[in-house]
Amino acid sequence: MVAAPIVRTGGLGRDFGGTRALDGIDLTLEAGAPIGLVGPNGAGKTTFFSVLCGFLRPTRGTVEVLGRPPLHRDLHGRVAILPQDAQFVKGVPVQSQLAMLAELQGFSAAAARAEAARVLQLVLLRDAARKTPETLSHGMLKRIAIAQAFLGAPELVLLDEPTAGLDPATANEMKNLIRSLDKERTFIVSSHNLQDIEELCGSVVILDRGKIVEHRKVSELVGRTSCLTFRLEADPPEGIAAKLSAVALVTRVELGRPGERRLAVHFRDEGEGAGNSTQIAVLQALTAAGIGMIEMTRGQSLQDKVIEMTRPNAG
Amino acid sequence: MDTRVRARGHIGVLIRHDLRYTLSSARGLLFLVFFSLFWAWVFSKLVGGLAARLGTPQAGFLVTWLFDSNIARLLQERPASLAAYFVVATTLTPLFAMLASCDQTATDLGTRHIRFLIPRVGRAEIFVARLLGASIVMTIAQLLAGIAATIVALVVHKDGGNTGAIIAYGAQVTGLLIVYSLPIVALMSLVSAAMASVGLALLAGVGGYAILGVALGLMPLEGTAATIVSFLVPSGLKPYILRPELGPALAACAGALGYVALYTFLGWQVFRTRDA
Numbered sequence: 311m312v313a314a315p316i317v318r319t320g321g322l323g324r325d326f327g328g329t330r331a332l333d334g335i336d337l338t339l340e341a342g343a344p345i346g347l348v349g350p351n352g353a354g355k356t357t358f359f360s361v362l363c364g365f366l367r368p369t370r371g372t373v374e375v376l377g378r379p380p381l382h383r384d385l386h387g388r389v390a391i392l393p394q395d396a397q398f399v400k401g402v403p404v405q406s407q408l409a410m411l412a413e414l415q416g417f418s419a420a421a422a423r424a425e426a427a428r429v430l431q432l433v434l435l436r437d438a439a440r441k442t443p444e445t446l447s448h449g450m451l452k453r454i455a456i457a458q459a460f461l462g463a464p465e466l467v468l469l470d471e472p473t474a475g476l477d478p479a480t481a482n483e484m485k486n487l488i489r490s491l492d493k494e495r496t497f498i499v500s501s502h503n504l505q506d507i508e509e510l511c512g513s514v515v516i517l518d519r520g521k522i523v524e525h526r527k528v529s530e531l532v533g534r535t536s537c538l539t540f541r542l543e544a545d546p547p548e549g550i551a552a553k554l555s556a557v558a559l560v561t562r563v564e565l566g567r568p569g570e571r572r573l574a575v576h577f578r579d580e581g582e583g584a585g586n587s588t589q590i591a592v593l594q595a596l597t598a599a600g601i602g603m604i605e606m607t608r609g610q611s612l613q614d615k616v617i618e619m620t621r622p623n624a625g
Numbered sequence: 626m627d628t629r630v631r632a633r634g635h636i637g638v639l640i641r642h643d644l645r646y647t648l649s650s651a652r653g654l655l656f657l658v659f660f661s662l663f664w665a666w667v668f669s670k671l672v673g674g675l676a677a678r679l680g681t682p683q684a685g686f687l688v689t690w691l692f693d694s695n696i697a698r699l700l701q702e703r704p705a706s707l708a709a710y711f712v713v714a715t716t717l718t719p720l721f722a723m724l725a726s727c728d729q730t731a732t733d734l735g736t737r738h739i740r741f742l743i744p745r746v747g748r749a750e751i752f753v754a755r756l757l758g759a760s761i762v763m764t765i766a767q768l769l770a771g772i773a774a775t776i777v778a779l780v781v782h783k784d785g786g787n788t789g790a791i792i793a794y795g796a797q798v799t800g801l802l803i804v805y806s807l808p809i810v811a812l813m814s815l816v817s818a819a820m821a822s823v824g825l826a827l828l829a830g831v832g833g834y835a836i837l838g839v840a841l842g843l844m845p846l847e848g849t850a851a852t853i854v855s856f857l858v859p860s861g862l863k864p865y866i867l868r869p870e871l872g873p874a875l876a877a878c879a880g881a882l883g884y885v886a887l888y889t890f891l892g893w894q895v896f897r898t899r900d901a
Contacts, residue, residue, distance in 0.1 A: 364743055365901035383628060386745050396740035399732070401649050406642075413638045414745040416631075458741055 314377030316341050316466050316496050317362060322371035323520075324357055331357040333520035335371070341465070343512025344488065344497040346528070348504060348612075350620050353517040355500040356394055359468050363391050376465060387415040390464035392455050394471055398443040404454050405430060405439035408461065415462040429457040432487060434480075449476050456484060460491070469499045473506055485510060504613040508532070514612065518620040534609035536579040538592060542571045543602035550599055557591045564618075574610055635746045639754030640761065647762055652823060656724045657766070664770050667713060668777045676706035676781045699869050704791050706781045710774040711798045715863055718767075718802060719834055722809035725766065726759035727827040729814050730896055734821035739901045752896050756814045756889065763806045771799025801866050801874055808859035808884035814892035818899060834858060859884045 315338045322335040332354045339345055347355050360366040361373055364380035378384050398407050408426035409419075417425050430436050433453040443451060452475050459467050472488070473481035488497055488510055501507055507514060508528055516524040524531065550573070551563040559577040566572030577588045585608075596603065610618075647653035678684055679700050692712075699708045730752060733739040742751055775795030782791060816833075817826040837858055844854065855861040862884075865877035 360901075363740070365740055367898075367900070381743070381748070383631075383747055386747075389744050391740070391744055393737065393740040395737055397736040397738055398741075399646060399736075399738060401651070402642075402646060406645075410638060410642045411741060411745060414635055414742070416634075455741075 313341065314374070315339055316376055317498070318372075318374045320372045322361065322373050323369050324354075324361055324366060325369045330520050332361065332368075335520075335522055337515065337522060337525065339496075339498070339515075341496045344492050344499055344510050346507035346511035346514035347498055347500040347517065348502075348507055348514060348616055349517035349523070351502075352519070353620070354520040355517055356470055357520075358517065359391065359393075359470050359498075359500060362468060363389065363393075365393075387462050388464055389466045389468070390459040390461070391468040392459045392470055392472055396455065398451070398454065400444050401442055403440045403442055404435075404446070407443075408454070408458055411458055412461045417462070425461055429460045430454075432460055433457045434483060449480060452476060453480070453484070456487075460487075463494070465495055467495055467497050469497060471501055472499060473501065473503055481506075504611070504616055508612040516616055516619055523619050528612060531615055532609040532612055533576070535585060536577060537609050538575045538577075538589060539607045539610050539614065540573045540575075540596070540603050541605040542573060543604060545569065545571055546573045546601060547599070550596070550601065553595050553599060554592060557588065557595055559588045560592070572614065574614070632747065632750050635750045636754045636757065639742075639746070639751065640758045643754065643758035644761065647758070652728060653762075656721075656762075659724065660721055660766055660770070663717075664773060667710065668773060671706040671709060671777055672781060676709060676778075679705040679709050693864070695864065695868050699867060702869050703794055704778045704782050704785075704787075707774055707778040707791065707794055707798055710770075710777075711802070712867065714767075714770065714774075714798075714802050715805065715867055718806050719809050719860060720831065721766070722763050722806040723813055723827060723830040723834070725763045726810040726813040727817060727830060728823050729755040729759050729817040729826075731817035731821055731823045731826045734818065734899060734901065735823070737901065743901055748897060749893070752814070752818075752893055756811065756892070759810050759813070760807060763810055764803050767803045767806055768799060771795060771802065774798070797871070797874075801878065804878045804881050805859065805862065805866055808881050808888060811885045811888035811892065812859070815888050815895055818892055818896035821899070834860075856880075 317337065317339040319335050319337045322332055322337075323330065324332040335358065347358065349355055357366060361368050362375055362380060373380060375385060375389055398404060405423070405426045408429060409422040412422035412425040413419060427436065427439065430439055433456050435450060435453050435457065438446060438450060438454070443454070446454070452472075456469070456472060459469065469488070472484055476484060485506060488499070491497075492510075497510075499507060499510060511528055513525070513527045514531060515522060545568055546565050548565075551565060554560055554563045554575055557575075557577075559580065560575055561578055562576040564574040564576070566574075575592050577585070577592075579585060593606075648657075682701075684700065696712055699712070703711075730739075733742065733751065733755070739751065772795075775792060778791050778795060779788060785791075813826065813830055816830045817823070820826040820829055838860065841854060841857075844851075859881060862877040862880050865873040865880075868874060
């Protein structure tokens with residue numbers, strides 16, 4: 311039997327008054343490598359997560375998670391979420407709250423306490439077990455919220471901004487945690503930190519103004535074998551585009567907007583070291599033009615790509 | 626596991642946690658302290674001689690003038706301290722029940738704590754668990770107050786030699802008060818789901834009840850219209866619950882259960898369709 315997609319939507323829409331937060335989302339996501347969900351503020355990422363989990367009802371269209379509509383009782387315990395703005399109950403120790411959530415997932419009382427301790431250990435907060443939420447910092451509460459998403463063995467884990475508000479070291483620990491578990495379950499990670507998405511995810515869904523702009527593998531999107539991106543000391547002069555276009559195999563030259571000090575050179579990927587020779591020719595052309603560079607990367611960064619695709623006049 | 630068995634398990638876990646939270650939260654403790662102190666004060670007055678004075682013909686005349694003859698009869702025909710407790714408790718039950726049950730789903734919705742629950746448990750189970758949790762708290766509070774009132778009556782009327790009758794009436798009063806508080810708890814399930822804030826739910830509940838009470842007093846309604854309007858909220862049952870005869874009180878209990886069904890249905894409709 312072929313496994314159902316983890317998420318399937320058809321013409322999915324959600325309105326808030328006159329605002330279309332989601333508009334005609336047709337999407338099929340398969341189990342496997344983590345999937346990134348990105349887009350600018352107000353793109354509809356959190357709304358999309360909320361519809362998948364049944365927090366919000368769609369205004370129109372269909373949605374299935376693991377082959378079932380959201381809120382179906384077959385999904386209980388199989389889908390977990392790190393919600394962006396949910397709070398724990400004040401005055402109750404966090405381990406008690408996690409144990410209660412584990413009990414709701416079918417653990418016995420004793421096993422639930424052990425499970426709560428396990429997930430607290432996962433997020434490096436074993437010492438906070440007896441503390442109440444109001445005595446914990448924002449970052450610690452975020453980690454407790456991450457911990458609740460790892461209770462039991464959910465098949466699909468939705469993480470809304472998992473590293474927001476965490477210090478760099480802790481954010482790294484959380485990314486390592488996700489990496490260590492991504493063979494056992496599918497993650498969908500929403501984040502504004504596109505470097506995190508690039509590091510963690512195999513594919514990415516780009517949302518903008520409630521619509522899907524792109525859904526592709528990260529490697530394809532950033533074009534590692536067919537693009538060179540330069541960070542320059544100053545904005546590139548206008549004439550450089552024509553000079554670089556004359557280089558063999560170069561198909562397109564993209565100048566960053568004023569102030570971005572960026573230049574992207576796209577070329578045909580013909581394999582057999584062609585990329586290297588194109589790279590050398592491009593570098594020579596830049597040096598000849600007297601353009602100083604700070605950094606060169608193969609491919610575009612996901613951040614640049616997303617900014618490019620979600621500009622108000624893009625597409 | 627069978628779906629219904631699993632649902633019962635979920636409800637049990639949520640109620641257990643809810644009761645523990647009630648005993649540790651500021652709101653829960655506020656209710657318990659306020660409820661306990663108030664009744665301690667009333668019982669001290671009853672033990673201090675007030676009960677004996679309430680049973681006199683002069684007091685009966687005054688009560689008839691202030692309230693109605695049924696309450697005066699109640700004070701004359703039943704142990705006066707228990708009857709006095711019954712009258713005061715019936716008047717204040719809506720307030721206490723609102724205090725005890727104003728949270729229910731309000732905190733879940735207001736703090737979005739419900740987002741931790743929904744992936745694990747059905748909305749119906751959350752709603753039922755919160756309603757049952759609040760009902761259990763109110764029932765236990767009424768039960769303890771009723772037991773205390775009965776003990777006070779036994780002390781005050783110890784020379785009457787009718788211990789069995791006092792205990793039986795104490796049980797009847799406690800049972801009636803428990804049933805009378807349930808529609809208010811159910812009403813608050815509706816208000817808390819609609820308001821999604823404990824403070825607003827309490828304000829809307831108490832304020833709405835008070836405004837309706839004043840409006841009903843001022844409205845120049847008579848006949849069927851007056852009867853219908855007086856039954857908009859469960860306090861329309863109060864005169865029947867306070868009748869000395871058991872028949873009208875039992876009919877009022879049936880009516881109270883009707884309110885419970887209606888308010889629970891409306892509360893569920895609001896909670897079911899709310900964004901989490």
